[in-house]
Amino acid sequence: MTLAIFNGSPRKQKSNSKILTDHFLQGYRSVAGQKNVITEFLSAKDQMVQNLETFSMATDVIIIFPLYTDSMPGVVKEFLEKIYFLQNNRTKNLGFIVQSGFPEAIHSVYVERYLEKFTRRQGHNYLGTVIKGGVEGIQVMPPGMTRKLFDNFKKLGEHFAEKGEFSNQIMKKLKGPLRMSKVKYIGFSLISKTPLLNFYWNSQLKKNGAWEKRFDRPMETQAKGF
Amino acid sequence: MVTILNGNMKTSPNGFDLYVNDVARALEQTTQVNTFHLADMKIHQCIGCWSCWWKTPGLCAIKDDAEPIMKAVIHSDMVVFASPVIAGFTSSLLKKIQDRLIVLIHPYIEPIKGECHHRKRYDKYPDMALLMQKEADTDDEDEKIIADIYKRLAINFHSNLKHTWFTDTQTTEEIAHDLSHI
Known part of the structure; x- marks a missing residue:
């Protein structure tokens, strides 16, 4: 068995997808050892031929990406198009991990339907799509806030190495509820009226000296000579 | 005004x-139309730097042919996402410019109809339409x-x-x- 993990985040090495992949692999390697795992970045320059070769030779493939405008980033779609037209495309086990900044799973379940259809259309075995929201900010969160998330990804990797599939139980934990409960939504609505909800964005805006410009509308005010 | 984003990846007209x-x-008989043939333009993918959200709010850091599209979209009453269906979805070329349109919304999250969504940056946004050419299957x-994903967008x-x-x-x-x- 050869496992190939394709990271579809345009942020590549600095991506949250990379962090989640590292924890998955920590668990995976604790069971399967160091052999037969290849990781690639879909956004790496001039890498498409190599990525397609890696895809072709792998038996198990996981594509991890951040949710971009409600589906996969353009670079992931480009890769899927290349796979779609591959000749002699051997059947493989294909799974996906979709992570986003939104806390609820509802945002990612639509692209999940596409990913499943794509996999079946290609004649591959669909391993499922792991959905995890609330990922933005994990790089600045204190360890206590990310421990559970990282542990779950480590366990996901262990299970994958043992069984060659995603654990339904861990997927369910990571996915969480489709939408917030009524009580949580009311709490969220109240917090949204305070600076707490957008603390992360505000801290970054201030750090970059852009706080005063945060509500700018440059496309509106600039000359309309498009 | 209507903006058509043509994501056909073929460079020669078909x-x-x-x-x-x-x-x-x-449509030009009755309305102002801006058609962008994306295959003829230099459009980079969004690199997820979020400069448009936290360094230069509302402006993209990537200097290519995307800005006139962003301006046209925000000044339009309707934006048409046009593409042949490829591998079961609209083209990657169209998706690349679509990803870049986050420049038009605000990073702040707010509650909307029971869900979290990004806040508006502008007062008014265009309606959306999908125009597609089916592939064989x-x-x-x-x-x-496809329609459900664009409804979410x-x-x-x-x-x-x-x-x-x-x-067809x-x-x-x-x-x-x-x-x-419209």
């Missing part, structure tokens, strides 16, 4: 381009999957997906008629 051009021509399920862009058209079931005149009555 049936889909001719169809889109016919729609634009018919496009079926009803594909149509629903519309929610995040404070917009509505008003139309989903396919070139709709004439260019019918589409131009629908678009001229």
Whole structure:
């Protein structure tokens, strides 16, 4: 068995997808050892031929990406198009991990339907799509806030190495509820009226000296000579 | 004003381009139309730097041909996402410019109808429409999957997906008629 993990985040090495992949692999390697795992970045320059070769030779493939405008980033779609037209495309086990900044799973379940259809259309075995929201900010969160998330990804990797599939139980934990409960939504609505909800964005805006410009509308005010 | 984003990846004009051009021509009788043939433009993928959200709010850091598209979209009453269906979805070329449109919304999250969504940056956003050409095995399920994803996109862009058209079931005149009555 050869496992190939394709990271579809345009942020590549600095991506949250990379962090989640590292924890998955920590668990995976604790069971399967160091052999037969290849990781690639879909956004790496001039890498498409190599990525397609890696895809072709792998038996198990996981594509991890951040949710971009409600589906996969353009670079992931480009890769899927290349796979779609591959000749002699051997059947493989294909799974996906979709992570986003939104806390609820509802945002990612639509692209999940596409990913499943794509996999079946290609004649591959669909391993499922792991959905995890609330990922933005994990790089600045204190360890206590990310421990559970990282542990779950480590366990996901262990299970994958043992069984060659995603654990339904861990997927369910990571996915969480489709939408917030009524009580949580009311709490969220109240917090949204305070600076707490957008603390992360505000801290970054201030750090970059852009706080005063945060509500700018440059496309509106600039000359309309498009 | 209507903006058409033509995500056909073929650089030489083919049936889909001719169809889109016919729609634009018919529509020009009644409305201002901006058609962007993305394959002829230099459009980089969004690199997730979020400069447009936290360094230069509302402005993208990537200097390519995307800015006129962003301006056209925000000044439009309707944006048409036009593309042949490839591997069960709209083209990666169209998706690349679509990803770049986050420049038009605000990073702040707010509660909307029981869900978290991004806040508006501008007062008004264009309605959305999909114009697609089926591939050989496009079926009803594909149509629903694509339309549902674009409906979600519309929610995040404070917009509505008003139309989903396919070139084999709709004439260019019918589409131009629908678009001229927005």
